[in-house]
Amino acid sequence: xxxxxxxxxxxxxxxxxxxxxxxxxxxxxxxxxxxxxxxxxxxxxxxxxxxxxxxxxxxxxxxxxxxxxxxxxxxxxxxxxxxxxxxxxxxxxxxxxxxxxxxxxxxxxxxxxxxxxxxxxxxxxxxxxxxxxxxxxxxxxxxxxxxxxxxxxxxxxxxxxxxxxxxxxxxxxxxxxxxxxxxxxxxxxxxxxxxxxxxxxxxxxxxxxxxxxxxxxxxxxxxxxxxxxxxxxxxxxxxxxxxxxxxxxxxxxxxxxxxxxxxxxxxxxxxxxxxxxxxxxxxxxxxxxxxxxxxxxxxxxxxxxxxxxxxxxxxxxxxxxxxxxxxxxxxxxxxxxxxxxxxxxxxxxxxxxxxxxxxxxxxxxxxxxxxxxxxxxxxxxxxxxxxxxxxxxxxxxxxxxxxxxxxxxxx
Amino acid sequence: xxxxxxxxxxxxxxxxxxxxxxxxxxxxxxxxxxxxxxxxxxxxxxxxxxxxxxxxxxxxxxxxxxxxxxxxxxxxxxxxxxxxxxxxxxxxxxxxx
Numbered sequence: 001x002x003x004x005x006x007x008x009x010x011x012x013x014x015x016x017x018x019x020x021x022x023x024x025x026x027x028x029x030x031x032x033x034x035x036x037x038x039x040x041x042x043x044x045x046x047x048x049x050x051x052x053x054x055x056x057x058x059x060x061x062x063x064x065x066x067x068x069x070x071x072x073x074x075x076x077x078x079x080x081x082x083x084x085x086x087x088x089x090x091x092x093x094x095x096x097x098x099x100x101x102x103x104x105x106x107x108x109x110x111x112x113x114x115x116x117x118x119x120x121x122x123x124x125x126x127x128x129x130x131x132x133x134x135x136x137x138x139x140x141x142x143x144x145x146x147x148x149x150x151x152x153x154x155x156x157x158x159x160x161x162x163x164x165x166x167x168x169x170x171x172x173x174x175x176x177x178x179x180x181x182x183x184x185x186x187x188x189x190x191x192x193x194x195x196x197x198x199x200x201x202x203x204x205x206x207x208x209x210x211x212x213x214x215x216x217x218x219x220x221x222x223x224x225x226x227x228x229x230x231x232x233x234x235x236x237x238x239x240x241x242x243x244x245x246x247x248x249x250x251x252x253x254x255x256x257x258x259x260x261x262x263x264x265x266x267x268x269x270x271x272x273x274x275x276x277x278x279x280x281x282x283x284x285x286x287x288x289x290x291x292x293x294x295x296x297x298x299x300x301x302x303x304x305x306x307x308x309x310x311x312x313x314x315x316x317x318x319x320x321x322x323x324x325x326x327x328x329x330x331x332x333x334x335x336x337x338x339x340x341x342x343x344x345x346x347x348x349x350x351x352x353x354x355x356x357x358x359x360x361x362x363x364x365x366x367x368x369x370x371x372x373x374x375x376x377x378x379x380x381x382x383x384x385x386x387x388x389x390x391x392x393x394x395x396x397x398x399x400x401x402x403x404x405x406x407x408x409x410x411x
Numbered sequence: 412x413x414x415x416x417x418x419x420x421x422x423x424x425x426x427x428x429x430x431x432x433x434x435x436x437x438x439x440x441x442x443x444x445x446x447x448x449x450x451x452x453x454x455x456x457x458x459x460x461x462x463x464x465x466x467x468x469x470x471x472x473x474x475x476x477x478x479x480x481x482x483x484x485x486x487x488x489x490x491x492x493x494x495x496x497x498x499x500x501x502x503x504x505x506x507x508x
Contacts (some may be wrong), residue, residue: 007423010468014427017461021434024441024457030449033441037457048427048464052479055420055471064479068463071486079456079493086500087449111447 006054013047016040029095030087038080045072153324154182154290156251160242160283161188163263165256165294166214170221172294173254176326183228185251187242188215190235191261203265210263239279243287253291255280257398257409281386284411290317292326293409295380295398301328302379302407306346308338314384315342321410322349327380333358335375380408424471431465452496459489 023036046069053065088094088101091108101107159173170186177184188211195204215231222229234241238261244251260279284291304327306318315338322329332350334343334357347357360375381401398406435458442454466482 003420007420010423010427013464014430014468017434017464018430020457021437021461024454025437030447030453033450034453037453037460041457041460045460045464049467049482052467052471055424056476058476061470061476061479064476064483065467068467068479068483068486071483071490072460072463075486075490076456076460079490079497082494082497083449083452083456083500086497087447087452090449090500092447092449111449 002054006051009047009051009054013044013049013051016044016047018044020044030092031084031094031096034080034084034087038076042072042076153180154250154252155180156183156185156244157254158185158187158242158244158251159254160238160256160261161186161211161214161218162256162259162261163210163214163265164259166217167221168296169254169256169294170218172292174222176252176254176292177228179325181228182252183230186218186229186231188231188233189238189241189261190263191238192236194260194262195235198262203262206265207262210265214263239282239286242283244289251287251289253284253287253289255284255291255293257293257295284386290320291411293411295408296406301330303331303333303375303377304329304380304382305375305378306332306334306338306382307384308334308336308342309384310337310339310342311384314382315345317384317410318346318382319349321380321382322346322353326410327408329353329355329380331355331358333360333375333378335360375402378405378407380410382410386411421472424468428465428468428472431461431468434461435465448500452493452500455496456489456493459485459492463489 017040020036020040023040024033027033027036049065049069049072053062053069056062056065085105088105089107091111093111099107157173157177159169162169173184173186176182190204190207190211195207200206211233215233232241243253258280284293304321306314308314308318318334321327322332332346332355334346338346338359343357343359350357401409438454438458438461442451442458445451463482463486466478466485470476470478470482
């Protein structure tokens with residue numbers, strides 16, 4: 001009888017293992033495969049072990065087999081969970097229609113193997129060939145796009161209405177538009193993601209109310225509509241709606257320094273507030289043209305600091321800002337790795353305005369802070385790119401530039 | 412009667428071991444073919460699970476108890492290996508933007 005039970009257990013266990021293998025072979029993505037491997041695999045191996053215990057019957061065999069069994073049951077689910085999480089984060093392809101974890105776990109856009117091939121080539125090619133021929137093996141680096149196809153000025157000012165700072169941003173955008181008689185576009189967006197993931201009822205109404213208030217403030221600030229003004233009110237993905245998509249329109253995007261398209265309504269979201277500020281950066285990155293983060297100094301003049309990384313983009317951006325006269329600049333400082341010709345070019349533009357260009361090397365001891373202490377009186381800052389991670393948790397990204405500094409940032 | 416059952420137990424165990432060997436081959440195929448890292452690691456996890464079962468069956472076939480110890484060791488190592496691979500997958504994501 002016991003022999004029969006043992007036989008049955010081993011048969012069923014082996015059957016489960018075989019089915020699990022078929023699952024691993026035939027399912028379409030790694031998550032479905034994982035489902036077969038961890039569940040049926042644990043059960044199958046466990047049943048076979050039980051069968052063997054009954055067949056052997058001896059004390060020592062039973063102890064060892066039971067230990068193995070306990071260990072398998074304890075660890076297989078943990079291992080499966082960790083592997084699944086890691087696979088999701090690393091961007092393993094997903095066959096299901098919807099991504100239930102979107103916004104909850106970070107996820108790479110491309111699977112790891114696609115990303116590592118190029119990284120591996122970049123590591124290995126110089127060692128192997130010892131020649132700059134590496135560039136021909138790799139996908140050749142795209143020529144740096146002419147980010148600013150114009151030397152001065154702008155035809156349009158586009159600004160995002162984001163509730164707590166609507167008044168300030170409106171005021172700045174209006175002044176900027178008036179200075180050049182440019183078209184003024186206000187974009188009021190409700191982030192649909194925020195509405196859908198909010199953990200409070202009636203989030204949409206709360207956000208709408210806040211946005212309506214912001215629009216009201218904007219109208220009050222404008223005092224009647226200026227002639228070339230348009231307001232677009234949308235609900236959807238702010239990343240698609242706020243940035244100008246056509247470079248030809250030559251629009252300057254004006255953004256507040258924090259806040260997001262839930263407009264400060266009290267909706268509890270599953271993602272951290274910090275990540276929402278990162279999203280404001282993504283808006284700036286998607287925008288075709290310069291983006292101005294408006295600080296609390298209301299654009300009064302003063303020292304302009306250019307954080308130069310030697311790239312063509314920041315050079316053009318600085319030249320554009322000077323030529324356009326975004327701020328009444330009283331002093332100009334270039335910080336970082338601008339080479340002599342770039343400094344000369346900027347110096348020439350500055351000389352036209354009766355300014356002298358100062359050059360400061362970045363103090364390495366300043367740690368994470370971007371702005372050197374000597375430039376703390378700066379009114380505006382030009383950055384080659386935004387800081388990659390906005391901040392430590394709960395820290396305002398401006399404080400990573402220089403603590404307490406609240407000028408304009410042009411990107 | 413008892414002898415015939417004993418013989419049957421050994422024969423069935425051999426047959427089941429062969430089936431498991433095929434399963435190992437299948438999992439190994441998935442591990443080699445991929446296509447992604449995640450698929451390979453899942454297949455490896457599966458493979459060690461099958462190998463533990465195969466060890467237990469081999470202990471019955473050969474009537475040597477030591478194979479159960481091998482199975483225990485395999486299960487221990489498999490867990491550590493899977494966790495290491497998971498950490499690798501996650502860490503790689505953080506490093507390569």
